Amino acid sequence: MSTPPGSDDRLELELDQPRVSVKAPAVRFDRQGELTDAERVEKAMGNFVKDFGRTAAIYMESCIHCGMCAEACHFYEVTKDPKYTPIWKLEPFKQAYKREYGPFAFLFRALNLKPRVTAEQLQEWQHLIYDSCTVCGRCSLMCPMGIDIAALISQARHGMFHAGLVPHELWAVAERGKREGSPLGATPKVFKDRLEWLADDHEVEIPLDKARAEVLCTMSSIEIMKYPDSVVATARIMNHLGLDWTFRSDGYEATNFGLLSGNAAWQKEMSMKLINAAVACGAKTLILPECGHAYTALRWMGANMYGKPLPFRVLHMSEFLAENVQNGRLKLRKLPKSATFHDPCQVSRRGGAIEAPRVVLEALGVELREMFPTKGTNWCCGGGGGVVANRRADELRHKVFRIKMEQIEQTGAEVPVTSCANCRQTFDDGQAHYKWDKEMHSLLELVAENLAEEAT
Amino acid sequence: MLFFEDVFSDLRGCDCSDVFGCAWPTLPTGVITFLSAVSLAALVAVLIHRLTDPVKRLISNFDDYFSWFLTAAPLATGMLAFAHAGGAPYEKLLAIHILSAEALLIWFPFGKLMHAFLIFAARGTTGVLFERKGASL
Ligand code: SF4
Ligand code: SF4
Numbered sequence A: 001m002s003t004p005p006g007s008d009d010r011l012e013l014e015l016d017q018p019r020v021s022v023k024a025p026a027v028r029f030d031r032q033g034e035l036t037d038a039e040r041v042e043k044a045m046g047n048f049v050k051d052f053g054r055t056a057a058i059y060m061e062s063c064i065h066c067g068m069c070a071e072a073c074h075f076y077e078v079t080k081d082p083k084y085t086p087i088w089k090l091e092p093f094k095q096a097y098k099r100e101y102g103p104f105a106f107l108f109r110a111l112n113l114k115p116r117v118t119a120e121q122l123q124e125w126q127h128l129i130y131d132s133c134t135v136c137g138r139c140s141l142m143c144p145m146g147i148d149i150a151a152l153i154s155q156a157r158h159g160m161f162h163a164g165l166v167p168h169e170l171w172a173v174a175e176r177g178k179r180e181g182s183p184l185g186a187t188p189k190v191f192k193d194r195l196e197w198l199a200d201d202h203e204v205e206i207p208l209d210k211a212r213a214e215v216l217c218t219m220s221s222i223e224i225m226k227y228p229d230s231v232v233a234t235a236r237i238m239n240h241l242g243l244d245w246t247f248r249s250d251g252y253e254a255t256n257f258g259l260l261s262g263n264a265a266w267q268k269e270m271s272m273k274l275i276n277a278a279v280a281c282g283a284k285t286l287i288l289p290e291c292g293h294a295y296t297a298l299r300w301m302g303a304n305m306y307g308k309p310l311p312f313r314v315l316h317m318s319e320f321l322a323e324n325v326q327n328g329r330l331k332l333r334k335l336p337k338s339a340t341f342h343d344p345c346q347v348s349r350r351g352g353a354i355e356a357p358r359v360v361l362e363a364l365g366v367e368l369r370e371m372f373p374t375k376g377t378n379w380c381c382g383g384g385g386g387v388v389a390n391r392r393a394d395e396l397r398h399k400v401f402r403i404k405m406e407q408i409e410q411t412g413a414e415v416p417v418t419s420c421a422n423c424r425q426t427f428d429d430g431q432a433h434y435k436w437d438k439e440m441h442s443l444l445e446l447v448a449e450n451l452a453e454e455a456t
Numbered sequence B: 001m002l003f004f005e006d007v008f009s010d011l012r013g014c015d016c017s018d019v020f021g022c023a024w025p026t027l028p029t030g031v032i033t034f035l036s037a038v039s040l041a042a043l044v045a046v047l048i049h050r051l052t053d054p055v056k057r058l059i060s061n062f063d064d065y066f067s068w069f070l071t072a073a074p075l076a077t078g079m080l081a082f083a084h085a086g087g088a089p090y091e092k093l094l095a096i097h098i099l100s101a102e103a104l105l106i107w108f109p110f111g112k113l114m115h116a117f118l119i120f121a122a123r124g125t126t127g128v129l130f131e132r133k134g135a136s137l
Helices: A037-049 A053-062 A070-072 A074-079 A086-101 A107-112 A119-131 A136-144 A149-162 A168-180 A188-202 A221-225 A229-240 A257-261 A264-280 A292-298 A302-306 A317-326 A357-363 A391-411 A421-434 A443-448 B004-009 B029-052 B052-060 B061-081 B090-110 B112-133
Strands: A216-217 A286-287 A313-316 A338-342 A415-418
Touching: A037 A053, A037 A074, A037 A086, A037 A149, A053 A086, A053 A149, A053 B112, A070 A074, A070 A086, A070 A136, A070 A257, A074 A391, A086 A107, A086 A119, A086 A149, A086 B052, A086 B090, A107 A188, A119 A149, A119 A391, A136 A149, A168 A257, A188 A221, A188 A229, A216 A229, A216 A264, A216 A292, A221 A338, A257 A264, A257 A357, A264 A292, A286 A292, A286 A317, A292 A302, A292 A313, A292 A415, A292 A421, A313 A317, A317 A421, A317 A443, A338 A357, A338 A391, A357 A443, A391 A421, A415 A421, A415 A443, B029 B052, B061 B112, B090 B112
Parallel strands: A216 A286, A286 A313, A338 A415
Antiparallel strands: none
């Protein structure tokens, strides 16, 4: 069903629930805009191969259909349904590639060996591409041919976005992001007001819009709207370290919905806000919040957006904390508890910042009990890639969350810790659903609660 | 591996020493037969797995089965020729065998068998990216 003209697509946000989403729509619109079916297919495919041509071609040609990626995916693992095999989630794109772009496309077309992909088919695959993939990249690690399936899926999502074939909630959030500059309504005004309120309430100094500063801190919208304690924790730690730091109202939002939804122009716009703010205040270091894809967006794609090397360092919060533990500036009280660390996929497996949080946990003196598997092969929480906001995916997501609960129960650790606000809200929601007694903690907040009294 | 066996066994059929003054080394017939049998058995097992495993069955296409067939054919025909199966003339069986091996070589660059080379391109592409990030298992 496509959006009827005049309908209110500006769905209200729901911020007081365990996970942040838009209010449950009375009628879902999982098809947007007024494109014809043929246009949808064309847009989906055109954007799939765009900017990605050669890599996509190598990957598409390389798959040996061995099926090993199935076991890597939590959605297959809990359901044993072959349709959740990672590479199958790309089937229409493979089909279109062979027919339209591959080296023997002319043959496939002439003999009609591969039928034309239809809009119905894409609509059907929307469930596989969006509801049952968190773009966690576990499959990419397991594939014997080294095919980065997760990258292909996010590329397929780019295509789907341009074709107007996005699940209702994700589209509503992206649309709000485009309209207001923040997907969850954390506009510059809201951000300013929140900082004032937090500074008063918690009696902490939170500098905003300083003209010059060594360090620029940023936040994710989930933290600003749902976990404001993380904002306070950031301020406490920066002040404790005695750093010359600031937030900037012209560049605070590290959430990059352009990257998430697959709109390259928006992605650049969002990244440039952060980059320009850092350049404007002469920052030497930009700190990214506890957010997974924000790390990918700026740490790994930032320079490409800027067109030249960034004139400052980009660190994930966990890397920043680890660095200050290692150089002796950050002194922490010991926490006599056992803890286990949940690796956020985009930071650990796909980002490479695997050891940093463990350095910090060691400094906290907790007894670290690793999950099995852990680090780069840790299981995903099931909420990444927008899945947590997608109501249609709730039942399946709760099923895969059981893997996570079992993993954590097996460690017997008292405190689960992670370093991504999106993982955290997925845990909050899973915890509420299963009435589980384990609550997910933020590494950042844990550090802020345990700063040693005597400042260095 | 299948490939080498086949080449080696075929080479036994022609005498290159006339032209080059020396001949390719050849493997004893017993070894060839044994290896062919083992390979064929393995191929059959792999095919059965592909047909019965729900994941593999879903994601497989024509290319997978055709490539399997062309890989298995030279082995099967080679063994038949060697055994002079059904009393058919050896030349005929040998011709079929050589044809099947040629079909395999012709198909090679167009189908799934290219994975033998593409594995380096695909793993290389991903490897470079992850190496840059320092991501590991
Ligand atoms: S593991 Fe890799 S090669 Fe095997 S089916 Fe999956 S994507 Fe294809
Ligand atoms: S990226 Fe993760 S969720 Fe998506 S198909 Fe691969 S293993 Fe499954």
